[in-house]
Amino acid sequence: MKDYPLIDYTEKYNSIMVFDKNRDVFVHRWYPFVEGYSKEFIEEIIQELPYPPKCAMEPFCGSGTTPVELQNHNIKCYSFEVSPFMHLLAKVKLEQTYDESTFKYYRNKIANSLLNPLQDIRTKESIPFGHTVVYKTGMRKWNFHDTSLDGILDIRHAIRMEIDDEKYKKLFTIALASIILQSSNMFRNGKCLSYKKKWETRIYSRTDIHKLFFTKLDCVIAEDIKIISSKPTLVNNMNICYLGDVRKNIEKVPDNSLDLIITSPPYLNSRDYTDIYMLELKVLELVNSYEALRSLRKSTLRSHVQIKYSELKPINNSRLEKCLSDMRSSKTKSWNTGILNMICGYFEDMETLFSAFKKKMRVGGVIYLNVANSAYFGVEVPVDYIIGDIAEKYGFCVREIRKARDIKASPQQSKMIGKLRESVLVIDKR
Ligand SMILES: C[S@@+](CC[C@H](N)C(=O)[O-])C[C@H]1O[C@@H](n2cnc3c(N)ncnc32)[C@H](O)[C@@H]1O
Structure with a gap:
């Protein structure tokens, strides 16, 4: 198992990895999103890059923090969002021609x-x-x-x-x-x-x-x-903010075009965004039936248990295999196929993404990926390290893993595991 440099960035990142910092910020304050990061996170990245990026991508756009802030810095950014509500929100925030x-x-x-x-x-x-x-x-x-x-x-x-x-x-x-x-x-x-x-x-x-x-x-x-x-803009990221499953739509991005990816995929924490934003989806008539809801859930990354899949095999990764085996022998609770399947599906989806990132990124490009570890049945899943392994398998090089902060595990897990690491992986395309 390869070890990656784990660097303590808590002082810098602790407060900027949360959307709450955007609460009073121009345009971001239009809708109080919860699961995003702040515009300062994007600004920090732009400042540390050795050259200004020409073309970026955000595969999990959410409320649009990444494409909006990159647009403010005149950086082109493709983005994808599966939820029609978040997509609407991001497009409205990206529109620059209101008067x-x-x-x-x-x-x-x-x-x-x-x-x-x-x-x-x-x-x-x-x-x-x-x-x-x-x-x-x-x-x-x-x-x-x-x-x-x-x-x-x-x-x-x-x-x-x-x-x-x-x-x-x-x-x-x-x-x-x-x-x-x-x-x-x-x-x-x-x-x-x-x-x-x-x-x-x-x-x-x-x-x-x-x-x-x-x-x-x-x-x-x-x-x-x-x-x-009163503010003219040079770049327009609105027309390249796409509605739909990024696993299917990433082909819209030209090959070898990206020199930057900034993203925060759904965490492996059983959180279903369609549930959390259900009222908005229904009231705005963006989802109008249980059938449409089910189909939306099926297009989301496999980070929750709302959709059942037949038994999945894990990707070839020793860290993941160890976690699954520890969970199966866990005495805390009889292990549950739904959760194990979700874990396997999540990393399979990560492989699909990194295989596409490889095609879309040019050599010298860099990925900043914000994610957190998870815990089930008393076993911690080192999501950041496993994603690091996947990146390396697809020809990338993990420069470092930055510890951003500690987050609470669920009440059942926190007694056994304590806190979970939230981190930012910095990954180079060679
Ligand atoms: C952690 S949030 C991203 C937050 C974003 N960085 C921000 O600051 O607003 C993850 C997003 O991924 C979206 N998502 C989940 N599955 C997806 C998929 N298959 N394709 C595209 N987006 C997806 C969710 O709807 C959610 O909005």
Whole structure:
């Protein structure tokens, strides 16, 4: 087993590997994403490169931190995102041709139409699919109180009816997306959505929901639109931000074209992004049936257990084989095929990616890959080292693994394992 230099970068990276740093930052503040890194991470990378990169790629675009920041530095960046919600969010943030007066014009049109909301809004706008969206007799829990959902439907209807320019329709839809969770009875609780404390009695009126929407537009988005309107850009990464599974779509990138990849793939932590962003996907009508949801989940990287696969064989890697064998003999809990399959599928997907990266990157290119280790059945999976091995198998050279910070393992695992390393692999194409 090859050893790679493990360098302590916690002082530098500890605070910048989290999206929260973007909370008040130009454009990134339009939607409070959780699973991303900050723009400072991208800036640090640009500063340490010996030459300015010409062409980059982000295979797991998420909220668009990488392509947006590279665009701000006039660096071309291909990106891919499987979730129609994140993809919409990234495209809206990458759009550079908004102008202040058109923005105000549509904002006021919507405000006028919301002065007299329709009493029968549900005959004009369909309720999101699913059993638990609003209260029905006999239910114990539901996602939205009726007035909240009606307030949201009012806004969705106004966007549909009052805005005839697709670009602004999408922009206002993201403003709506940014208040959906707050308007609901749920909160994001790590891997899933849970019910807020005292949700039964916290009830917003329809007008409260409209106010939340206008506060977001007037206090956050309007200010940034003013800056965008006056700022010319040389590079446009919006038209090369693709919707779909990167494993299937990476062919859109020309061979030998990339000199930089910056990314953070889903971690091997059973987190399903379709679950966490379910309310946005449903309310914005981006996923309209259980069948469509299943098909979306099938296109995601195999980092969760929502889709069952027939038994998979592990890739040829001694570190991985040792983990799997330790898990099988673990006394903590009888091992579970779903989890072992997920682990095997995850590294198989990593191999698929590195085989494609090899074709797409030119010699001298560099990859910065942010990932964290995982633990199951009392066994730690050194995800960073295994990805390092995969990179080397495909002809790359792992320059170093930078320890970024320690993150909490799940409550069951933390007693046995303690903290898990989050790291950034720096990998050179030779
Ligand atoms: C950790 S997040 C990336 C966050 C991003 N760096 C940011 O700052 O916003 C991983 C993303 O990968 C996406 N994803 C999962 N499977 C994918 C696939 N097969 N192809 C493309 N994107 C995928 C998820 O939907 C999620 O948005």
